[in-house]
Amino acid sequence: MPGAAGERTDLSWQRTGLGVLAVAGLIGFRAVAADRPALVVAAGLAALIGLGILGGLAPLRYRRLRDHRAAGAGVSCPALIRAVTAGVVLTALAAAVAVLIPG
Template identity: 60%
Template sequence: MRTARTPGETQPERTALAWQRTGLGVMAVAGLLGHRAVEEEGRVLLVLAGVAALLGLAVLGALAPVRYRDVRRRVVAGTGVTAPRLIAGVTATVLLTATVAALAVLMPG
């Protein structure tokens, strides 16, 4: 007999998926920046694309799993699941990548 799942049981999985989407989005933007850098032979833009890719990998490989385990542990314990420092770090990563992407689009070719 199946038991009904409580709404809190899916929160760690949803959180993990959101962090993975964020990391993949940063990686996608880094790939587009890298493509433009190679086309235009822009060394600075290529370095920035590499930094963005590394930040995306950090979100995917380090922060997302840590956040998943943390949320899972907190849901089981019944405590709050917010993590302001992690959220601020990922927000800074996304903003930095978006700024570099915007500058790349606005830069004259």
């Protein structure tokens, strides 16, 4: 199956975006439950990051992977990987703040 690796990569990027969105939802729930309006901003930013990964970076990565593979070129894309990593780290920091700082 020559296209299976690309499909698995695409699905993993989608799962990453969905995971960030899920964490954003949990941060939002914590914000409402603890009556902490500042966390609503953090939840909103995390949701935007998740939507950016899911709707922007994941499809871009899939198209680049498909095009590079068709051209016989390497499929590495460090800039996109750094962007997604930064988004996940920022979301994790927001979640840590939501959990560790008492409300």
